[in-house]
Amino acid sequence: TAPAARRSRIDRAREAKLWCVLGDLVPEKAEEYYEKAWQVSGETSSRSQRSLGGIYLTKDNFAAAIPKFQAALKINPLYARTWFSLGCCYVREERWNDAREAFSRNVAIEEEDAEAWNNLAAVYLRMDELAVQKATSAAAGVEAPQEEEDAEEVDKVRQDVSVFWD
Numbered sequence: 001t002a003p004a005a006r007r008s009r010i011d012r013a014r015e016a017k018l019w020c021v022l023g024d025l026v027p028e029k030a031e032e033y034y035e036k037a038w039q040v041s042g043e044t045s046s047r048s049q050r051s052l053g054g055i056y057l058t059k060d061n062f063a064a065a066i067p068k069f070q071a072a073l074k075i076n077p078l079y080a081r082t083w084f085s086l087g088c089c090y091v092r093e094e095r096w097n098d099a100r101e102a103f104s105r106n107v108a109i110e111e112e113d114a115e116a117w118n119n120l121a122a123v124y125l126r127m128d129e130l131a132v133q134k135a136t137s138a139a140a141g142v143e144a145p146q147e148e149e150d151a152e153e154v155d156k157v158r159q160d161v162s163v164f165w166d
Contacts, residue, residue: 016044046075086102087119106120
């Protein structure tokens with residue numbers, strides 16, 4: 001019945017939350033407990049994924065943190081700090097377009113976050129540096145470093161940056 005199914009879903013969510021609290025209290029087994037929370041929740045516990053992402057971020061394991069933050073944001077995209085953490089991971093992995101998107105989402109949710117604005121500006125500057133380097137290399141007949149940006153992306157970055165300087 002519908003009430004029984006709803007009760008079961010609520011019970012799973014509560015159990016997942018308890019596993020997360022246990023992970024918070026027992027740091028040496030935190031990863032295990034957050035994974036258990038993810039499992040018992042039926043892969044609906046945003047908190048467990050945020051917590052796992054945070055663990056990997058503090059261990060400088062950015063490649064492992066990224067999918068955890070992405071999973072958390074897929075469930076609940078309104079956590080500005082999760083967007084911020086994801087953006088930091090992307091910066092460390094030099095995934096500039098993804099970093100721009102993450103920090104943009106962060107400041108769209110939390111307009112007063114100066115650190116996120118700063119990081120967004122730094123990403124734009126880095127993307128512009130890469131675009132200039134690519135253009136200079138092309139003009140000199142030298143092969144440019146391999147980057148994901150294409151001509152349209154470079155133009156978009158320049159337009160976005162000009163908003164800040166006009």
